[in-house]
Amino acid sequence: MRDLGEILEGFERGDERALARLITFVENLWEIDEIFRRIYPKVGKAYRVGITGPPGAGKSTLVDKLAVEILERGFRVSIIAVDPSSPFTGGAVLGDRLRMVKAMERGIFIRSMASRGSLGGLAETTGMVADVLDAFGYDMVLIETVGVGQSEVDVVKATDTVVVVLVPEAGDSVQALKAGLMETADVFVVNKADREGADRFVRELSAVVSLSPNEWKPPIIKTVALSGEGIKDLADAILKHRDFLGERLKEKRINRMVEQIENLLTKRFLNKVRQKYDIRKMFEGGNFKNPYEVLGILEREFLD
Amino acid sequence: MRDLGEILEGFERGDERALARLITFVENLWEIDEIFRRIYPKVGKAYRVGITGPPGAGKSTLVDKLAVEILERGFRVSIIAVDPSSPFTGGAVLGDRLRMVKAMERGIFIRSMASRGSLGGLAETTGMVADVLDAFGYDMVLIETVGVGQSEVDVVKATDTVVVVLVPEAGDSVQALKAGLMETADVFVVNKADREGADRFVRELSAVVSLSPNEWKPPIIKTVALSGEGIKDLADAILKHRDFLGERLKEKRINRMVEQIENLLTKRFLNKVRQKYDIRKMFEGGNFKNPYEVLGILEREFLD
Numbered sequence: 001m002r003d004l005g006e007i008l009e010g011f012e013r014g015d016e017r018a019l020a021r022l023i024t025f026v027e028n029l030w031e032i033d034e035i036f037r038r039i040y041p042k043v044g045k046a047y048r049v050g051i052t053g054p055p056g057a058g059k060s061t062l063v064d065k066l067a068v069e070i071l072e073r074g075f076r077v078s079i080i081a082v083d084p085s086s087p088f089t090g091g092a093v094l095g096d097r098l099r100m101v102k103a104m105e106r107g108i109f110i111r112s113m114a115s116r117g118s119l120g121g122l123a124e125t126t127g128m129v130a131d132v133l134d135a136f137g138y139d140m141v142l143i144e145t146v147g148v149g150q151s152e153v154d155v156v157k158a159t160d161t162v163v164v165v166l167v168p169e170a171g172d173s174v175q176a177l178k179a180g181l182m183e184t185a186d187v188f189v190v191n192k193a194d195r196e197g198a199d200r201f202v203r204e205l206s207a208v209v210s211l212s213p214n215e216w217k218p219p220i221i222k223t224v225a226l227s228g229e230g231i232k233d234l235a236d237a238i239l240k241h242r243d244f245l246g247e248r249l250k251e252k253r254i255n256r257m258v259e260q261i262e263n264l265l266t267k268r269f270l271n272k273v274r275q276k277y278d279i280r281k282m283f284e285g286g287n288f289k290n291p292y293e294v295l296g297i298l299e300r301e302f303l304d
Numbered sequence: 305m306r307d308l309g310e311i312l313e314g315f316e317r318g319d320e321r322a323l324a325r326l327i328t329f330v331e332n333l334w335e336i337d338e339i340f341r342r343i344y345p346k347v348g349k350a351y352r353v354g355i356t357g358p359p360g361a362g363k364s365t366l367v368d369k370l371a372v373e374i375l376e377r378g379f380r381v382s383i384i385a386v387d388p389s390s391p392f393t394g395g396a397v398l399g400d401r402l403r404m405v406k407a408m409e410r411g412i413f414i415r416s417m418a419s420r421g422s423l424g425g426l427a428e429t430t431g432m433v434a435d436v437l438d439a440f441g442y443d444m445v446l447i448e449t450v451g452v453g454q455s456e457v458d459v460v461k462a463t464d465t466v467v468v469v470l471v472p473e474a475g476d477s478v479q480a481l482k483a484g485l486m487e488t489a490d491v492f493v494v495n496k497a498d499r500e501g502a503d504r505f506v507r508e509l510s511a512v513v514s515l516s517p518n519e520w521k522p523p524i525i526k527t528v529a530l531s532g533e534g535i536k537d538l539a540d541a542i543l544k545h546r547d548f549l550g551e552r553l554k555e556k557r558i559n560r561m562v563e564q565i566e567n568l569l570t571k572r573f574l575n576k577v578r579q580k581y582d583i584r585k586m587f588e589g590g591n592f593k594n595p596y597e598v599l600g601i602l603e604r605e606f607l608d
Contacts, residue, residue, distance in 0.1 A: 292340040
């Protein structure tokens with residue numbers, strides 16, 4: 001498989017190696033127009049589940065068990081694992097893939113993506129990789145991210161059901177996390193629910209959830225990912241949210257498509273501007289211009 | 305002051321009421337080209353300090369005391385306080401302004417901004433409001449946000465020195481917060497440093513900071529905002545970081561300007577596209593098109 005044509009043929013035959021190659025193309029924004037013009041007619045069947053939460057909440061183990069549970073219910077399931085790759089947290093979290101042993105044993109397709117150095121923006125690229133998995137024929141895609149940074153939260157926002165995983169804990173910073181993630185969550189998981197303080201934590205969380213003005217009140221599922229406790233309840237909750245969405249799902253997908261097209265179009269617009277003008281140079285050196293005059297010049301040239 | 309001309313005249317005379325009105329214009333993106341073509345020549349003197357951290361860390365009290373300390377060192381200082389306005393956290397945090405009593409007593413200009421419903425994107429709008437304060441003649445602008453959501457972090461990234469305020473605590477979620485905020489921080493504050501566990505927390509944080517590959521190692525300042533302990537050290541640390549930046553400051557400012565112009569230009573480009581095409585309509589109804597064909601159509605029309 002040396003060229004894109006060959007890869008696309010392999011992809012359409014259901015070859016997983018071709019799938020992996022095609023994802024590499026998409027991650028690097030190579031030939032994406034050609035790729036998606038060809039495969040997009042098959043996009044739209046996969047249900048997308050985002051799983052997020054702080055490091056150490058046990059997400060990888062949870063996703064591992066959840067994927068197997070969903071597989072056993074008759075779905076074709078695959079996993080995208082977004083790894084934070086900060087210079088500080090470094091490769092440490094990359095080891096998480098090692099925790100997805102059950103899914104790997106069952107032959108579930110797992111793709112790791114680094115959250116840094118994503119050319120097209122993390123949320124956009126992850127969305128396009130999910131599209132590729134969708135077109136390949138998966139009907140459930142689980143996307144795991146660490147929900148701390150800004151772009152990681154954007155990733156899960158672009159899914160159909162967002163699962164926020166927390167662990168029983170006290171203190172201000174849990175409040176902080178809750179405030180940030182509260183509006184994002186469709187389902188809460190309190191993992192490590194055998195820990196001390198779990199019931200109190202669930203009660204506090206329930207109190208906050210009950211204030212939600214939305215029709216859908218996020219259920220709170222207690223799990224112990226290591227032992228598998230609560231995984232069936234989690235799968236039930238996700239499928240129940242899918243049923244709740246019903247017709248709204250189509251609306252969500254159209255929103256995603258519109259956003260994707262607008263993002264690509266504006267990125268290409270900006271590239272066109274940058275090819276002709278070095279905006280930085282217009283400020284540097286001696287002729288330090290008023291940026292709003294520069295804006296005026298660019299508007300007359302590109303938007304009239 | 306009924307029209308913009310009058311407001312601008314008042315602004316140039318140093319009238320604070322006109323300043324407040326002009327900020328309202330900018331927040332609503334009214335006439336911003338006209339406003340900035342006029343006032344931009346005066347922008348570029350104010351040093352911008354972002355203060356962020358989880359709710360409950362005591363940021364408002366800290367900013368209150370810090371502003372007075374900076375004032376007493378001979379700077380003209382003003383404050384932008386960005387209030388998270390989630391339907392869940394609601395107006396609760398808005399009360400924070402009440403904690404800025406010392407600054408108010410000293411006549412320091414304080415502007416509250418809601419983080420929701422910002423038309424132009426929170427970071428962009430806050431940056432433009434800081435530009436207005438800069439042009440008015442302030443030489444130090446303190447911008448306080450709650451550093452949990454994505455956009456709040458973007459806000460402080462657009463400042464010259466970022467102060468991250470934490471409180472001594474244990475547990476996974478502090479790790480999480482640290483991972484997210486670590487690369488953003490130029491100065492760490494451990495507030496409520498009279499609490500149990502403060503020294504251990506500072507040691508842990510030092511260990512993480514020491515791993516930074518950057519030339520500037522963020523100092524860790526222990527404070528008790530309520531009593532004012534450590535506030536002078538914090539002011540020293542901020543000014544030291546300013547000295548460290550030196551010539552790099554000009555570079556930072558040019559980056560901000562380029563970003564601002566590119567943002568405004570792409571937003572206007574998108575408006576132009578949306579005025580002519582309803583992209584959503586192109587997918588809805590019967591003729592559900594391949595979005596990449598739609599992208600091709602839009603590219604030929606707007607980018608050729």
